[in-house]
Amino acid sequence: MEFAKRMDRFGEGIFSKLAEIKRQKLKRGEEVIDLSIGAPNIPPAAHITEALCKAAADPKNYVYAISDRNELLDAVSGWYMKRYGVALDPDREICSLLGSQEGLAHIALTMVDEGDIVLVPDPCYPVFGDGPQIAGANLYYMPQKKENGYIIRLDGIPEDVAEKAKLMVVSYPNNPTTAMAPDSFYEELIAFASKHDIIVLHDNAYSDLVFDGRTCGSFLRFPGAREVGVEFNSLSKTYGLAGARIGFCLGNEEVVSRIKLLKSNMDYGMFLPIQAAAIAAITGDQSCVHTTMKAYETRRNIMCDGFTGIGWKMERPAATMFVWAGIPEKFKSSEEFVMALVEKAGVMVTPGSAFGPSGEGYVRLALVQDEEMLNKAIRAVDASSILK
Template identity: 75%
Template structure:
């Protein structure tokens, strides 16, 4: 058998490898506290699951959806107007995704040709780079450095690279670094994209998980953003619907139209009961959003304060459900530290090297366990002696 050469660029995903380590330890009867994969353990609010269950009980909802229901598109449009102050045409400027990951994996196929250049952040969520690679693109990594608050410095991108670039992906609040970007970054980003005729994709999956009284808006709310690009948003983390796979592409109608055309040749749309659940989530009582934010902020405090007290200093993130931390100074690699951490302490984290070249020297910890488990993780790290 012969397989596609493009697969030579991909190994087994880091999260699959981490889960295999977890399974092996559990099989030996050894406990593991998993802080690696960003899988929320906070369930959806009752009004969301009620809408899903009611729709799932209707026999007529098991046909192909094919297209997004008008009610869904109108609800998303109203959500963006109310929450972000962004006016969208539901018919032409909104497209559902079977989760943001699906959209991120496929949108490059509708924009770039083989050999085109795509700008991606570094470190970045793996599919930001994997999607363009699947489309045959060449990557240019835009460093997100600690000394610059993990915000991309557009002025550091070489002129010849900017002129070649066709597409760029950015994301704030950022996964994995948990950084926020100032308003000035978005104004500069739009000017940069217009100057070099680059399509922008902004991933905004964590806009509701912002802490300490701060707030986050939408890339599309800045003047000129709709001229140059789109935004992805997701109900996975905010509403506890990660497994349901509900996301949206919103913004520039040409980009949205191209993605819709591509998807019409790849899938049959979102399961109708999930469309009903999405409507219930974004139009219903938003108290659940505040509650989820509060839960993650409390978890952040427990983990960061607990580990910092042991001598593993880490700044409290301003946003997201992740902590991005430098590895202890006496370790030479992020993967080596992560493997020893799970081996000695039974605490599983993701090595920063999984997120690109600039991720080396860091690990990402996901706030996906309850308070008791996080306190236990701190205790296990202390007892393991790994920080000494």
């Protein structure tokens, strides 16, 4: 058999390797505390699951959705106005996604051709680069350095690269570094994209998981943003709907129309009961959003303070459901440390190298276990003596 050469760009993902290690340890009867994958374990609020169950019980809802229902589009438009102060045309500036991951994997197919340049953060969520590579693009990494607060320095992108680039992916609050960008960055971003005729894709999945009284808005609230790009948003973390796969592409009418056209040739739309759950989530009682944020904030405090207390220094992140931490000096690579950690302590985290070249020397820990399990993980690492 012969296969597509484009797949030669991809090796076995680190999450697949970690899953196999976890499977083997569990098979041997050993416990694994998994802090690697950002799979939320906080369920949706009752009014959301009730809407889903009610719609799922209706036999009429098992037809092809084909497209987004007007009720969903109107709900999303209202949500963006109420939550972010951004007015969106329901018919022309909103498109649902079967989760942000699906949109991130496919949207480059509508924008780039073989050999085109796409700008992606480094480190970054892997699909930011994987999607463009599936479309045949060449990646240019925009470093997110600690000394710059993990904020991309747009003036560091060579002029010739900027002129050739067609798409750039940006995301704050950031996965994996957890950084939040100041307003000045977005103003510079819009000017940069406008000057070089680059489409901006801003991923805003963590705008409600911000801590210590901080707030976060939308890229689209800045003047000129809608002229240069779109924003992706998700209900996965905020509303506990990760498995339901609910995301949205919002903003520039031309970009939205192209992703709608692509999706019309790839899928039959979002399952109607899932649309009902999405409507209930963004139009119903929003106290669940604050409750979820506080739960992650508490977990953050336990994890960072606990590991710092046993000698693994971790700064409290300002946002997201992750912690970005440097590896102990005695280890040569993040993957070496991750493998030793799961072997000796039974605690699984993700090596920073999985997120791009600049991720080396770090690991990402996900706040996806309850308080008891986090404390257990801290005790296990301490008892393993891996930090000594």
